[in-house]
Amino acid sequence: MVEIEERRAIEAVLMVAETPVEPNLLAQLLELAPARVSQICDELAQSYRDEQRGFELARVAGGYRFQSHPDMAPYIERFVLEGQSARLSAAALETLAIVAYKQPVSRAQVASIRGVNSDGVLRTLCQRGYVAEVGHDPGPGQAVLYGTTPLLLERLGLDRIEELPPLGDFVPGPEVMDALEEGLRPSG
Numbered sequence: 001m002v003e004i005e006e007r008r009a010i011e012a013v014l015m016v017a018e019t020p021v022e023p024n025l026l027a028q029l030l031e032l033a034p035a036r037v038s039q040i041c042d043e044l045a046q047s048y049r050d051e052q053r054g055f056e057l058a059r060v061a062g063g064y065r066f067q068s069h070p071d072m073a074p075y076i077e078r079f080v081l082e083g084q085s086a087r088l089s090a091a092a093l094e095t096l097a098i099v100a101y102k103q104p105v106s107r108a109q110v111a112s113i114r115g116v117n118s119d120g121v122l123r124t125l126c127q128r129g130y131v132a133e134v135g136h137d138p139g140p141g142q143a144v145l146y147g148t149t150p151l152l153l154e155r156l157g158l159d160r161i162e163e164l165p166p167l168g169d170f171v172p173g174p175e176v177m178d179a180l181e182e183g184l185r186p187s188g
Contacts (some may be wrong), residue, residue: 096125
């Protein structure tokens, strides 16, 4: 009987939480060991998978949350995006990738990598809550350093930033580079 109450309590808290709830906080609320909370959450997640629910219990941004099942994405997109056009621009996505992979990073470093001034784009990403000031460079001028936020991890469905795919996955191999270089040479 106690186990049912623990499961129901976790479900109730996660249902009303706006952001992922850390296992330690759940443990405090339920007066359980964090390992027990993680075990219950794993069991709940498995039971939802077994029942083929339209939602899942996921571990993201260091905590647990309910989210729609990835298979339901077409329906969710139609529901959520109906009449909205709040997509990120190519410049914003490029800047966000630089911050995510190089953090902590200064405005000057982002501009150097992109080859253009990125102040406006960084300001937009900060306003949307995907990027935040995380410190200051100890060097001359003490430039502001930027990093990603838990909101970005939540939106990407990641638990930690280290779960991003390696950059090497996006770099073409030497044979592709040779073919490109060959194609750019004048014939004759």
